[in-house]
Amino acid sequence: MSQDVFTVKIAGPAGSGIKSSGLLLSHILVAHGFNIRDYSEYPSLIRGGHNTYQVSFSANELFAPHYDIDVFFSLLPQHWSQHTSEFNQSTLVFGDDAPVVLPLKDLAQQIGGHLYVNTLCLGVIAYIFSLNQDTCHQIITQTFGSDTPNLKAFDLGFDYASKNYAQSKITLIFPQKITNDKIYEGNEAYSWGFIAGGGNFYAAYPMTPSSGAMHFLAGVQEKYKITFIHPEDEIAAASLCAGAVFAGARAATGTSGGGFALMCETVSLCGAANLGVVFYLVSRPGPATGLPTWTSQGDLLFAVNSGHGEFNKIVIAPGDQAESFEFGAESLNLAAKFNIPVIVLSDKFVAESSASLSDLSTKKADIIISQQPLPGTPGQEYLANSYEHDAAGYAVEDIDTINKNAAVRQQQRQQIIKSLPSPKLLNNNSSNLIMSWGSTKSTILETLKLLENKYDYLQLTTLWPIDAEIKTILSKYQKIFVIENNATAQLVTLLKSQFDFNPVKIILKSDGRPFFPEELVKELKQYD
């Protein structure tokens, strides 16, 4: 099989434009018609350290970034040696001190300093892969303007490569047609879903890796008539949303695990007072401050069990950027339909990685409006109460009402289950099933492509409440493999609390890094 996925990686210190040049490259690739999936790593600091951006691209279907690198750039010396496990014999590793010498320090002097070597590297990439120079110029001009030194830097890289690396050119199969696809990080895709779903109130306190959604929505608040507020803390963010929903807004807040810990009292309030607030929870590894800029699926049980007391809530988890859009809209509908808290559980790997998708800005979603009485409407006054209450909202402590309320919640749970996103089964007529939730989806689909679809795959999109019907699907399989990006197999724990569940193998990873298809291929091949 000829290679149809290629991966380029750029590494260097924070502040040297790793991500901006990486995204520029992705835009250039998408303008050629390629599908892209990217991934970036960065420490929690502003200058120095070690940042990377990698993008995989293909003229064919592509689900996730790959681990093995074809072309690597070290923007400063010593930013390549820690990546040797990602290299193979044919990997081109460029840099001042790298196996393929690219004298960035000297070349930088010709283009006004080291600031532009990232774009110079794009020139080298364009030469190596025979990209269309006009297209590259066009994207650079669109990004930086027509008088930018980046154009000169790109040309210098291209010329230098054509004189020195003629032997290293890589032959690509170019896409047949050029699409209108755009590049979306998960956070951005979620935000477009929020807009499409009629979201009009977003309150959030900054916390990596959720802040991308707040930045995006803050930036478009006037255009899309969104009331946006960055308040004093996460508790206020959630409380603002609770008040806004009472007054008729379609409201969401966004945070990561630590901020969500503070919001848990509001999750509980929303459950008691019937306020349909959406919580966009983008996980990173904990405990406590943990690993702020890395990825994890370690908050599943926390999300499911969030908020004190027993009440109905919904937890749904997008598996990729496209589902981040879908659930951004759907979460608002579920919140409006059932008037309970809805958690959209994502993680850094989805939220801060990009995918090429068809234009989301014009995509529409169905909108379900809440039937709760609206302040301003005469005659429907009621109390949204954090206390146990009767139908009008007044606090009660009598046994009959308490038991009746519990029964109503139980009935509502059955209705909720019927309305939630269904599990997605990819049927390859196998007797073996891979099962996962959230961000592992993209890597698993890419893995199955490499394994020529030897397994069926079940993605749970709804994590709470659990539909017991899942058991019927599972009963058809001889062997079940569960893959989770956490240390304690939280999906397995959750399902075991609902029914008998005994997967033959649980594949876990909890080092802050996502799974890559190559490592899953290796893991699964042991069971052939």
Add this chain to the structure above:
Amino acid sequence: MINLKSGITPTWCPGCNNFLLFAGIQQAIDQLGIAKENVVLVFDIGCIGNMADFFNTYSVHSLHGRCIPTALGVKLANPKLTVIAIGGDGGVYGEGMGHLIAAARADAPITVVVSDNHLYSLTTGQTSPTTPKGSKTKSTPLGSISVPINPVSLLHTINPDVMVDSIDGRDPQLITAKLVEALKHPGFSLLDLQQICVTFGKELSA
């Protein structure tokens, strides 16, 4: 006179100053001619928070310390509404102090009313942010070590544009008059009602 009552009998102790505020809120809304449906009351937790049950308006009985951000959420979502956050000294000056400061900084267009009886009374009498220094309470049997907060000077330091007043919470006419003034104020207003808890407040240091 506008009727905002739910018909549920108030559960406060006989002689509690909260009865005066309950009447004052209704009189102020009546005087200002605000339609019942356009009033939203957002309650904190505590004895005063229990007033939520005695009104028949659009109301939220929120969580302890959170009446201000919840009320602001209501107001931002529908600026036409008259939104009043109602809490005690514990909720507004203690658990919710960060929210109070932020709302004053932003000159947030809501009115906050504080039943300031210098104690946590619903929880049977512990020290609050406005308890006089040296007071012996259930949580400070050796005497409280902290000086009390002065909400007026505090808020004026944060933002001179806000309207803040501390008045005798036992004076019904004054309560109504000041509430009317606060509700007319376009930006942030806070009315601190100095009260004495009839059950737990007798032994506080003067």
